[in-house]
Amino acid sequence: MMVTLSDVAKKAVVSKMTVSRVINHPDKVSPELRELVYKAMKDLNYVPNFTARALVQKRTQVIKLLILEEMDTTEPYYMNLLTGIAVGLDKYHYALQLVTRNSHEIGPCDGVIATGMRIEDYENIIEQLEPPVVLFGHNDKGYDFVDVDNEKGIQMATQHVIDLGYNEILFFGIDLDEPFMQTRIKGYQKMIEKHNLNSHLFMMKNSSHVSQAKATKQLEKDEERIAFVCASDRLAIGVVRAAQALGLLIPQQVAITGFDGVFLDQISSPKLTTVRQPVMEMGEALADMLLQKIDLDGERLGNRIFQPELIIRESTIK
Amino acid sequence: MMVTLSDVAKKAVVSKMTVSRVINHPDKVSPELRELVYKAMKDLNYVPNFTARALVQKRTQVIKLLILEEMDTTEPYYMNLLTGIAVGLDKYHYALQLVTRNSHEIGPCDGVIATGMRIEDYENIIEQLEPPVVLFGHNDKGYDFVDVDNEKGIQMATQHVIDLGYNEILFFGIDLDEPFMQTRIKGYQKMIEKHNLNSHLFMMKNSSHVSQAKATKQLEKDEERIAFVCASDRLAIGVVRAAQALGLLIPQQVAITGFDGVFLDQISSPKLTTVRQPVMEMGEALADMLLQKIDLDGERLGNRIFQPELIIRESTIK
DNA sequence: TCATCTTTTATAAGCGCTTACAAAAGTATA
């Protein structure tokens, strides 16, 4: 039924070791034998047994996803991240386990992916971790991480509405004191300075109802042609509703850009111009990076910054 | 470092076998020895090695999720299902792999969860499966499944708008010839008949833009007080936009109910009355059921029908 | 040609656990 290393060895008339070596260190085997073994593997349709390998290598085949911020599991953003990680892990027959701040212990595992750290978490949690770690989101403590270029993302959105001739540009941000938010603010302000415009920052809870209220207040001042650069699609959707309720034309009188590009942007009407983060790909990258790091015994691997993409839709262009 | 069976055995002064038996068949061990072993396990903080067990039991520790319908992975519905399954599997150190219709082979695994089957798929795919299977969604071929009570869900929604005094009630469905849709239609029609009302069925693609167009056409006929019972939150959102664009008051002139209760319902304004499916719980149930089935060597386990919940919000009640 | 070094291949042991079987202990029957 199941084809094992021994079967392949027998078929190729070599020892088990040679077959194992062909799999793990092909360069240490002479080309002739190597070919012989490859052929035998193909003929017999050999699939290596991950479980056996894990046992002898004392691996758990489990990696933990440590989520340190309040996560709304219904938020598509996290779901996508999770799916991306799962896809990455599955390639190596790894299982994923979720751990939150409430969990008492992390438990046995081969590696950890962490997200949503606050400053104090590095000392208290991340540093204490025994197995290799990869972080989701920028840090300057020397941990490997995966992130999107937040500054560039907001700059693209801001530049875009400037190009459309808007010069009253408001930034709607989320009132969280976290790096990703600071970077987005920076992106906005740099662009505003560069074009000698006035900066208008509004920070609020990440809720479409809150942003709707805030936007209504601004739009009622009846200045003409206001653009809203929002730090999330959720905020952007609230602004859309505010404009529509006041009977203003999108995108002629009001232009709106979102951020994330995960699901929400598509169900809005008009469809949202947004800065898309490749969340699933980032999840996969996290998994790839961590697994590589495990193989390399925790060696430093560097960071991976993903480029966001400006997706232009009806909320800014007719 | 790592505590093994042998360590526990030594500590409890018994053989490895006795410890193994305490874990797997506690009833086959005398109470005194059992307690002794439990104490030793606790003292040493013993965690069984799943990998070793999997090896000797010839398990792969992999289960496959077979998705037979076109799935939009950005759809929060599926993400939640996936997350639920992952949570369920993690408890037993199982890994999840995704398989779609395009995949040539299913590959080695201990069990399969399948979703989105059409009639012909049972013969062609499901029946061919070697390992235990659990289905997501109703079937009458004798396979174990997990589903939500679709009929009851729509009935609750329909009854709710009837109770609000609406007697012009339209059903907005998805034009897919699948059991879940037929059952939702049935739920609507039964309720309509019971109250001697007129049935109005509209089937369409599951898109908020399509439902917006269709709803606009109906609302322009300017009959008063129309209720829309929708087969998805996505359709419901389109109807909301149609009503708002025509300046009609929700819920005074137009009442709207959705279906699913996964994320979309919350970002709408007004917030949607919806029939919530416990998707994550259902995913977890799928995993639990399958793992139990694997342990019981594929034995029939029966079905699990989850009760939906009517969540009443601003789209039907002031 | 033989000793010495390098490359290539094989042998043996064991990862932590369970299955199959054997031994020991306890219980009942005559």
Added chain:
DNA sequence: TATACTTTTGTAAGCGCTTATAAAAGATGA
């Protein structure tokens, strides 16, 4: 008290693979 059971515990083997180490084969130089 010996016999045949039943229940409880222990021994040995091995799942499929890898690490460590030994053996064999080639290559090099005197």
